[in-house]
Amino acid sequence: MAILLDGKKTANDLNEITRNRILKLKQRGIVPGLAVVIVGEDQASQRYVRNKHKLALKLGVNSIIKAVPATVTENQLLNLIAELNHDQTIQAILVQDPLPTRLNEQKIMQSISPEKDVDGFTTTNVGKLYLNHSGNYPVACTPKGIMTLLQQYNISLRGKKAVVIGRSAIVGKPMAALLVNAGASVSILHRYTNDITEYTQDADIVISATGVLRLLDSEAIKSGAVIVDVGQNLDENGHLVGDVDFETVRQKAAAITPVPGGVGPMTIATLMQQTVDLTEWGATNDE
Template sequence: MRIALAVGWWRIARAKIAHTKFVRNLICRPLLSVDSPDIWKINPGSSSHFSSHPSSNFSASNEKIGVVLDGKLIANDLKSRIAGEVNEMKKAIGKTPGLGIVLVGERRDSHTFIRTKVKACNEVGIVSVVAELPNNSKEGDICDAVSRFNDNPSVHGIIVQLPLPKHLDEEKIMNVVSVEKDVDGFHPLNMGNLAIAGREPLFIPCAPKACLELLLRYGMDLRGKKAAVVGRSKIVGLPTSLLLQRHQATVSLVHAFTGNPEKVTCQADIVVSDVGTPNTIRGHWLKPGAVVIDTGTSSVEVDAGSFQCLFLVRNEHCSFIFVPSFFLIRSYQTLNPPALHLIWLFILLLGS
């Protein structure tokens, strides 16, 4: 009984510490530099984004020929940056970032995402551990797998791959993830802080973060821009709309009950698609010069056992990003928090 009370007290205490203004200011800055073997300090001259090199054709809301936004180039930049941070951390304090992944079922897209993330981990020197459970797993089995990662001091970030099978309560399972290890940003405390002005979540969902990274890397000023987010899932649509609002964009959410959605999207400077159905957004839904980001995957069977990936829209007057490149940005954005905020997870939150 005393042990249970002590564990409960410690989890409450570290959650409170993690949300103090002092700690948030430290762990939310992305660039860290080594100062001594066991203490990491912020480099005050650092910036959260590298120098952007916008294409001469790239601009929201003009009538020039559209360009492909090079997500792979940005992903490689992030990869190099994170690998360097991980290497410095190993030399300085002898610690290696660890990512625990819970994968349930046999969904093709879920397994694709996990393979990409595991590959990204290997490339930057982060240790990844995947706990695979069958499709008919009970909630207790999954919660136990998450709890083991929570209690494992060598695991500093946890991903529960969504969506889960329909018979499972996603909210209940996500609540089990320790908020300080919730690198996907889906814990209610992280999502709630993202939605409230003046507060900062410990982590931001990787796909919305990748959308913003893409736009900012290309030098786009989001202030006052009209943005349409098609879809309102908690994984992409909703947090993307919240992030765009934080950057002073005027955001409209388009969903299944939106009448005449094309009237909303055709006025938007930025369109982010969070739908999994091919050809949902047509070329005439977009105005010339719009920036279009497809955050999902859509595949159709062209022959027996052969699948083809479809893109959201191909419009020569729009700037757009290919989905495979976006996968890479999402993967390295997922790895960003464990690598760059690791020391605070070690020393302050985990007590190691």
């Protein structure tokens, strides 16, 4: 039976560390500021933003939500981000996905100052990640949260065979880079991979981020593998589940993340962690 990688508990522990860091900053007269820009009325996006805002306030972050209508023009949105880039009370900026398809998402994301890019999506910060830069820079929150969770459970990555299913800029690609930087040998699988089991059955670590219900069953993994499920799907009964057939895979794996309660809480906790990181790095540079 697999060990459950409890993201909820690990996130709570991380949030407590973040709260204490914020208290120390406030003693110096510094309050971390997070601005979340949300475009339109997407219900899932609004729910995510509310959850982020609620936790930020609970931890002591100055959290503001910039809600703009779906009719916003690209220039208006770029001007809003420019204002936030120059706002000295804001250390972290996040633009919530998805954006209306008529907007150039890449252009908008790249307009965020790298020093305030809490999601780690700008080319500057992505480049530092891929080069394994030794300095301070933010990394995509979900992959970084996964790395924190694996570290919490003392799961070694050096010399291991790892598979990442999904090649998005938000999860798959930065996840692969972090694993490579940690000493793992990594394969990235995607929709054009002919047979994913050719890779997953030989992998020590499998990270699935596809949103495909029951993509992996027990036959798709080897005994003793570590399984990280980033997927979020609804099953036939309307219950939130991941990409992995949890009940069968947990019998064979060494460790596995549940859905919910695995990767999700780590993502938002990492967002708060990196908001404080950016604040501390900026304060050090100003001294």
